[in-house]
Amino acid sequence: MAWIRIFGISLLFCACSGGVDSRKVEYPPATGFYLVVLGVAQDGAYPHAGCRRPCCQSVYRGKTAPKTPACLGIVDRTNRKLYLLEATPSFPEQWRQLQNRSGFSDQRVPDGIFLTHAHIGHYTGLMFWGVKCWGRRTCRCMPCRVWPLTCATTAPGAS
Numbered sequence: 001m002a003w004i005r006i007f008g009i010s011l012l013f014c015a016c017s018g019g020v021d022s023r024k025v026e027y028p029p030a031t032g033f034y035l036v037v038l039g040v041a042q043d044g045a046y047p048h049a050g051c052r053r054p055c056c057q058s059v060y061r062g063k064t065a066p067k068t069p070a071c072l073g074i075v076d077r078t079n080r081k082l083y084l085l086e087a088t089p090s091f092p093e094q095w096r097q098l099q100n101r102s103g104f105s106d107q108r109v110p111d112g113i114f115l116t117h118a119h120i121g122h123y124t125g126l127m128f129w130g131v132k133c134w135g136r137r138t139c140r141c142m143p144c145r146v147w148p149l150t151c152a153t154t155a156p157g158a159s
Contacts, residue, residue, distance in 0.1 A: 014132035043121020073098035091125030
C-alpha cells in the first residue's frame with residue numbers, strides 16, 4: 001500500500017506545481033503521467049433529478065450542457081496504463097472519454113480505480129463491472145482506508 005501513498009503524493013506534487021505555460025506543453029505528452037478532468041458536478045451529476053431551478057431548466061431546454069460527476073482520469077503514457085479517480089454513475093461515458101482523450105481507445109478496462117470515499121457518486125460506477133453489464137468478475141479497486149467507516153455512516157438507511 002506504500003505505492004498508493006507515493007502515487008498520491010506524486011499526483012499532489014504534479015497538480016500543485018505552478019508556473020507552467022500551457023501553450024508550451026505538449027498535449028498529450030509523449031511520456032509520463034497526466035490528468036484528464038472527466039467530470040466536475042456533484043455526486044448526482046447536473047442537472048439533478050427533479051430540479052426545477054432556472055439553472056437546471058437551462059439544461060433541459062438545451063441551452064446549457066449537462067455535467068457528469070467529479071472524476072479524474074490518470075494517464076500513464078510510458079506504461080500505457082489508465083486509472084480512474086472515482087467510479088461515478090457516469091462511468092461508461094467517463095471511461096470512453098478517458099480512452100479517447102488518452103489515445104488508448106483499444107484498452108478494454110482500466111488498470112485500476114481509486115475510490116476516495118463512500119458517497120454514492122464516488123462508487124456506484126462499480127456496478128458496471130458486473131457480469132451482467134461488462135462481463136467482468138474482477139476489478140482492481142483501491143479504496144481509501146476510511147472506506148468501511150464511511151460506508152457505515154453514509155450508506156442509505158445509516159443513522
